[in-house]
Amino acid sequence: MKSGWTFAILIVSLLFAGCASAITPTAKRMPPTSTATRPSDPPIALPPPRAKGTLSLEETLARRRSVREFTDAPLTLAELGQLLWAAQGITHPAGLRAAPSAGALYPLEAYAVTRDAVYRYEPAAHQLIVHTRGDARAALYTVALLQDSILRAPTTIVIAAVYARTSQKYGEERTPRYVALEAGHAAQNILLQAVALDLGAVPLGAFLDDRVQQALALPREHQPLYLIPVGHPK
Numbered sequence: 001m002k003s004g005w006t007f008a009i010l011i012v013s014l015l016f017a018g019c020a021s022a023i024t025p026t027a028k029r030m031p032p033t034s035t036a037t038r039p040s041d042p043p044i045a046l047p048p049p050r051a052k053g054t055l056s057l058e059e060t061l062a063r064r065r066s067v068r069e070f071t072d073a074p075l076t077l078a079e080l081g082q083l084l085w086a087a088q089g090i091t092h093p094a095g096l097r098a099a100p101s102a103g104a105l106y107p108l109e110a111y112a113v114t115r116d117a118v119y120r121y122e123p124a125a126h127q128l129i130v131h132t133r134g135d136a137r138a139a140l141y142t143v144a145l146l147q148d149s150i151l152r153a154p155t156t157i158v159i160a161a162v163y164a165r166t167s168q169k170y171g172e173e174r175t176p177r178y179v180a181l182e183a184g185h186a187a188q189n190i191l192l193q194a195v196a197l198d199l200g201a202v203p204l205g206a207f208l209d210d211r212v213q214q215a216l217a218l219p220r221e222h223q224p225l226y227l228i229p230v231g232h233p234k
């Protein structure tokens with residue numbers, strides 16, 4: 001799929017006219033078809049993130065490569081927590097996070113799609129909220145242009161954005177740019193953290209926005225921007 005994914009975007013854009021514009025905050029969007037969320041499940045506390053590793057930043061940068069094939073081994077809760085902390089974890093008493101954010105408005109939401117459930121990350125408490133129970137990876141694979149990396153990875157981290165958090169201050173013109181830049185910051189943090197944990201990951205931009213939202217029953221205002229399958233490299 002590596003060499004074909006850009007071509008696939010073109011084909012899918014042609015087939016699904018209007019799909020590309022779905023990323024804009026003002027677009028009218030379909031509500032998710034499923035709302036089988038699980039607010040009654042207790043939150044899952046994540047182990048405190050570690051503040052030290054064995055690889056230097058330079059080694060981590062040099063080793064980062066997109067990884068699309070994984071073993072069957074699931075991520076540990078500590079590994080998943082560390083990856084989510086790298087994306088959006090709190091790193092300052094004032095609530096500032098590992099990735100920068102325009103106006104510290106933090107429009108991003110991170111989800112983890114695993115064999116057992118779809119979880120939403122809550123940075124303030126460094127915990128997981130059960131969003132939906134069950135394995136949504138096959139559904140996600142279908143709406144992400146059949147990219148095998150999603151089926152092969154034990155976990156796919158989804159970066160979604162609530163555009164209104166940023167647009168209330170920065171308006172409709174700057175907001176799409178700011179939010180996309182922030183998603184890039186968060187994604188790069190995840191990719192580098194994966195290397196530092198001896199894991200592998202690949203950032204996926206080729207998917208059908210509305211269909212991903214439906215497949216994962218995301219709230220209407222949580223617009224998916226990036227999918228990042230992550231696991232133990234094969």
Ligand SMILES: Cc1cc2nc3c(=O)[nH]c(=O)nc-3n(C[C@H](O)[C@H](O)[C@H](O)COP(=O)(O)O)c2cc1C
Nearest residue numbers: 001002005064065066067147202203204205206207
């Ligand atoms: C915005 C963006 C979107 C991407 N989307 C996909 C994708 O949908 N599928 C995929 O397999 N790789 C995707 N990639 C990964 C690139 O193919 C990869 O970064 C590139 O081939 C360079 O290889 P490297 O990451 O190992 O340096 C994407 C990368 C970026 C930055």
